Structures are given as structure tokens and as C-alpha cells.
Amino acid sequence: MTADRKELAALSPEERQAVILEKVNAAGRVLAAGLAQEFGVSEDSIRRDLRDLSDAGLVQRFHGGAARLVTPALDFHRRETLHAEEKQSIGRAAAATIPDGATLLVDSSTTVVRFVRSLSPALSLRIITTAVDVAAAALDHPLADVVMLGGRLGRLTRSATGAGAIDAIRALRVDYCVLGTCGVDHGLTLRADDFEDAHLKSAMIRAANKTLLLATADKLGQAATYEVAPVSAVSALFTSSRDTAILKAIREAGVDVETV
Amino acid sequence: MTADRKELAALSPEERQAVILEKVNAAGRVLAAGLAQEFGVSEDSIRRDLRDLSDAGLVQRFHGGAARLVTPALDFHRRETLHAEEKQSIGRAAAATIPDGATLLVDSSTTVVRFVRSLSPALSLRIITTAVDVAAAALDHPLADVVMLGGRLGRLTRSATGAGAIDAIRALRVDYCVLGTCGVDHGLTLRADDFEDAHLKSAMIRAANKTLLLATADKLGQAATYEVAPVSAVSALFTSSRDTAILKAIREAGVDVETV
DNA sequence: CATATATGTGCCTTTTTATGCATGATTGGA
């Protein structure tokens, strides 16, 4: 059990404001109520932060509990991909279930990047990953301890592969494994061209106490060639799918299904 | 670890401050209470240390008994946009000297990111790095074989640190080592707060046949505290500096100097 | 060898900071 910290780590106003700035930069708009919940502070504190940032000329406030970026100068890669809103919702729902002090083993996918970005800034976490984009996202978290597992990087997944990474994972014991790349049918599946990754995924699942699966609607009922693990290996599934038949079957396998 | 505690208790303020700086560099954030317990001294002493470090401009303090460096992500993006065209020119000039089939060992810096982005798409390369941003840039190259060396990621450099990464480098033998983070005076230097990285850099230099140094004008003549290697260890220097005196001295050390 | 000085340290008190709650004002929409 790595959850050694009980209390939420309190962020200083400066740190909070930096994170808020990032969020405003990414989302374009933030709500005081939501931020208050994320940071675990009262809305008053958030308003004070917003006022400070506004005084500094960094954000523009307007009624409605919101703020908008005033300097569009920092227009960095905002590659809005397919199903962005869908992935965002899934990631946020999964992130809400992570307790303080947890150790996470995260695979490579655009959905889990959303997940990482949605993790509450007030949580003290340890994030282990093979994916460069996940690592980059995790480094933006104010309290996360980030470990990157090395190896030759796959061009498609932008993540480490091969025996070295698998060995490193075998030596791990973590609280949560968070997967976003698998299809789900009778089991967790990967396409044949990813068979190299299949061993990695199953090692990740075995290293974890709980496995969270983040799957957009198109992943459900997708019978791909390689089965990584049975559905019962998954602790919780977060999905946007409304396919009641499949969801029912997955629930009956003992999986906690949450639709967003 | 009681043995450590005993040793730490005997530390002088200077030594303590060096360790604190290392921790801040790695974790991004430290708490006075925790440090007091670790070192076995009172919080007052820690506060005095933090005040000294703050006066020296090495850490940023904030209420909450904590200290940290500037916001990592924002800081990195800010650094990337600083002297952007200068770094771009340097990176392009260095990239032009790389032959087909070369194996590159690349450190973490905003300048080498430009270098990687400027590498000709027609070259068949092998790029090895400890930095997530360099890895991300290298993956955009159509032919490059990218290897990421793992480890715990430092927030400031966004790159792997520690014994694991150093061991991995020791086992390597590459054509080129490309550095962008060092200052240059009589030798290649690093600031005291990066002394953890100094071993990494010198291992990288030893692993390489040739060492390319990419230095913006402000790096020249900068006598930082830790010397990684003598100037003669560098094969070629690419710089925007016009300081003829220093450049002449470097040339006389046998370094091929190219100004852009 | 003894003593003076400096430095590091811990404890105490004062001041500053951060936060949450309560109250009143303002905004935007039904």
C-alpha cells in the first residue's frame, strides 16, 4: 500500500494561481466552483486568486464565475483530436476516483493524457508511465512524482516498448493501472499490429492492485485479434458508450461500469 | 534510515542548503516541517536556510513553509520562447553538420529541441535522450529511431535523473553528444544546483566520439561552480556570441567554433 | 591554557498571511 498520505497537501496561493493559469490557457474558461472543488479550498480563495491574476493582467474576469485568458500569446500545440469532449469527460470521471497518495501506472493514449490533466492538483501522486506525452502532462501536475520508463519509443504510441520496459514494470507494484488503448469485447483486446504492446499491457495489469479502463464508445464490442486479459481483470470501466447489451455483460463480469 | 538521519544531523548550513536545493530541483516543492524532520533540526533553521537560498535567488518562497522553483511547465515554455530565433539559428547550424546514419545522445535544453527539429528529414538517425521534450521532438522526425532513457523526471529539466540514467549512458557508445545546457568558460560548467546533472553530462560526453556544444551568447564566459569537463572535450561549439576574446581562447583549445 | 568572539541553534513573542464564514451588493436572465 503506497497510500501513505492521508491529508490533502495544501497548495500555496502562488502554486494554485499557476495551475489556474494553465487551466485557463488550456480550457479558455474556468468556473470558480469547479476550481474550488479541485483544489479543495473554498470559492472565496479561488475568487481571491482570480482577482490577483486579473490585477496582474493575466486573465480577464466576467460575471458567471468564469475567467478567460487575456494573452493569447501562448498559443502552444492545442491539437484537438477526435472525440475531444468525449475523452475529456471520460478522463475527468476516472480522475475523480483517484485517492490521495496513490501510485499510478499509466499507458499511452490520448484519453489517458486527458485523465492525467484532470487529476486534482491537490493530490499527492506518483505517476509512472512509458509514454512521453503522458510524462509531459504529468510534469504539469504540481505535486506528482513522475517516473518515465525508458526504452525504444514506438512511433505510433510515442511510448517505450520492448523487454526493458516490460522488465521494469514487472518489478513494480502499484495501486492503479490506467489503460486507454484497449478494445473491450469478451476480454481486453489489442489489434494484431500492437502485439508487441500486448505483453506490456498485461504486465501493467499484473503490477497493479486495480485496473481502470478508459474506453471511448468505438472501443466497446471491438473484437480485436489479441486478448491481453479477461474483462474480469478490470476493476472499473469508464466509457461514453450507451450499448446496454455490452455494458450489461461487462457488469456481470464484475466490473464497475461508469458511463459519462 | 537512522544512519542517514545521524549523518544529516551533523550537516553544516551550507551542506544542508545544497541538499535542500537538490530536493527542490527534483520535487519542485518542499515543506519546512518535512525538511526539519528529515534533517533533525528545528523549523527555524530550515526557514533560515530557505531565506538564504531565496536571497541568493535560487528558490522562490511562499507562505506555507514551503519553497519551490518557478512553475515548471510555464517556465519551460517561457524559456523556449526566450531568444527563440537565436536558438533556432544555432540549432539549425549544428543540425547541418550531422551525417546520415549517426547516433546522437542529446541532453535536455530548449536549444537542443530546436536542433532536433532542424535535423534533415532525409537522414536516417538514432536519437537517444533523457528529456521528454527532446524525445517528443525526435518522434516528429520521419526516420529517426528514438530511445528514451528512463528514470525519475526532474521538474526543472523535464528529464530523467539519477543513477539509473547514468548507468544506461555508461553502457552506450555513440557518434555525437549534443549539449545545450552548459556554460563555457575555461571548462564546461553547470550551476551548483544542477550538480546532480553534472555526472550525467560527463557520462554523456565520455560515451560520445564527438561532443557538440550549443550555447547562446549568455552562456559564454559564464563561470559557474561545477566543471563538467574541460573545453578541449568539446569537438565543436555553435554559438551566437561575438565575444572574440573568449572565442579565440576556445579555438586555441582545439575546438571548432562556428558562429551564427 | 584560558578567554573572547563568532556562529549556529532553539525557544519565545510579534507580525504577517491565508482562509472561511457572514453579510450586503451586483449581475444576468426568466
Added chain:
DNA sequence: TCCAATCATGCATAAAAAGGCACATATATG
């Protein structure tokens, strides 16, 4: 128009930093 939600302000409380003070140890000096 009214109503609900959001925002600002004042105040109380708790936590933390700063400054003063005393004690210990080490170094230097006679």
C-alpha cells in the same frame, strides 16, 4: 419586474514567517 447566482467586503481564526533573546559549540587570540 423579480429571482437566483455570483461577487466583494469585513471579520475571526489559524498557521506560519520574522525578529529578539539565550545557550551551546567552535575558533581565534592573548
